[in-house]
Amino acid sequence: MLRSIRDGDKLLVGLDGELDHFCAQSVRRELDGLLSDAAVRHLILDFSGLTFMDSSGIGVILGRYRILRDRGGDVAVIHMNSHISRIFRMSGMNKVIRELDQKQEARR
Amino acid sequence: MKHQNEMQITFPSLPENESFARVVVAAFAVQLCPTLSEIADIKTAVSEAVTNAIVHGYEGTCGLVTLSAAIRDRDLLTIEVRDNGKGIPDIPQAMEPFYTTHPEQERSGMGFAVMQTFMDDLTVDSTPGSGTTVRMTKRIHADKRW
Numbered sequence: 001m002l003r004s005i006r007d008g009d010k011l012l013v014g015l016d017g018e019l020d021h022f023c024a025q026s027v028r029r030e031l032d033g034l035l036s037d038a039a040v041r042h043l044i045l046d047f048s049g050l051t052f053m054d055s056s057g058i059g060v061i062l063g064r065y066r067i068l069r070d071r072g073g074d075v076a077v078i079h080m081n082s083h084i085s086r087i088f089r090m091s092g093m094n095k096v097i098r099e100l101d102q103k104q105e106a107r108r
Numbered sequence: 109m110k111h112q113n114e115m116q117i118t119f120p121s122l123p124e125n126e127s128f129a130r131v132v133v134a135a136f137a138v139q140l141c142p143t144l145s146e147i148a149d150i151k152t153a154v155s156e157a158v159t160n161a162i163v164h165g166y167e168g169t170c171g172l173v174t175l176s177a178a179i180r181d182r183d184l185l186t187i188e189v190r191d192n193g194k195g196i197p198d199i200p201q202a203m204e205p206f207y208t209t210h211p212e213q214e215r216s217g218m219g220f221a222v223m224q225t226f227m228d229d230l231t232v233d234s235t236p237g238s239g240t241t242v243r244m245t246k247r248i249h250a251d252k253r254w
Contacts, residue, residue, distance in 0.1 A: 020159065021126055028214070052148075052155075054159070055218040062214070063214040082145070083148040087222065091216065091218050091221075
């Protein structure tokens with residue numbers, strides 16, 4: 001069960017544990033359930049509890065990005081560790097998905 | 109005496125075993141005193157190779173994946189992931205970043221690119237109809253030894 005906080009058209013979701021091919025299916029299903037409310041336009045993923053991610057995570061995040069982009073929204077991430085940050089950079093995800101610092105998150 | 113060691117496990121191609129496989133190799137590699145970053149690199153590369161075997165090699169059918177690792181020359185970790193699945197008809201194409209045969213499953217096509225980035229060396233042998241073997245090497249603490 002994902003932790004989420006809703007504020008208007010923004011949705012903050014905390015990812016915990018590991019995001020690999022095995023976990024991707026349930027994370028995708030839960031995120032899509034939360035995004036079924038078309039009023040949500042901005043998704044912020046909190047990675048502070050995420051201990052592992054491989055390229056299966058790239059597919060999950062880019063898939064949700066496409067959903068929100070089609071609504072004129074976006075996806076951002078906070079609390080990304082250095083290893084996941086490296087996966088973001090090598091896949092080019094950092095070009096479409098912004099990393100927010102805590103001050104930016106508070107302002108949103 | 110040269111420090112040498114090796115391990116091998118075989119498990120069914122169940123997605124639940126992706127986590128098991130990467131933790132096994134990480135635990136084996138601990139004897140080389142890797143940094144946390146090196147452990148993360150190894151776990152990610154193993155996860156990619158095993159996921160490829162499960163998703164692409166066996167395509168949801170159940171087969172066996174053999175994972176072996178060895179330590180040679182004191183600090184050289186070699187990892188091999190072998191399946192007896194459908195094989196890869198065009199290896200250079202499969203290794204291209206963002207190339208995937210399963211876009212509908214939101215596969216990113218970045219598996220081999222991640223393995224290449226996080227390990228020092230990667231070779232892929234495959235025979236269509238017979239299976240695929242991925243070999244990876246990484247020198248641990250390569251920049252800190254003399």
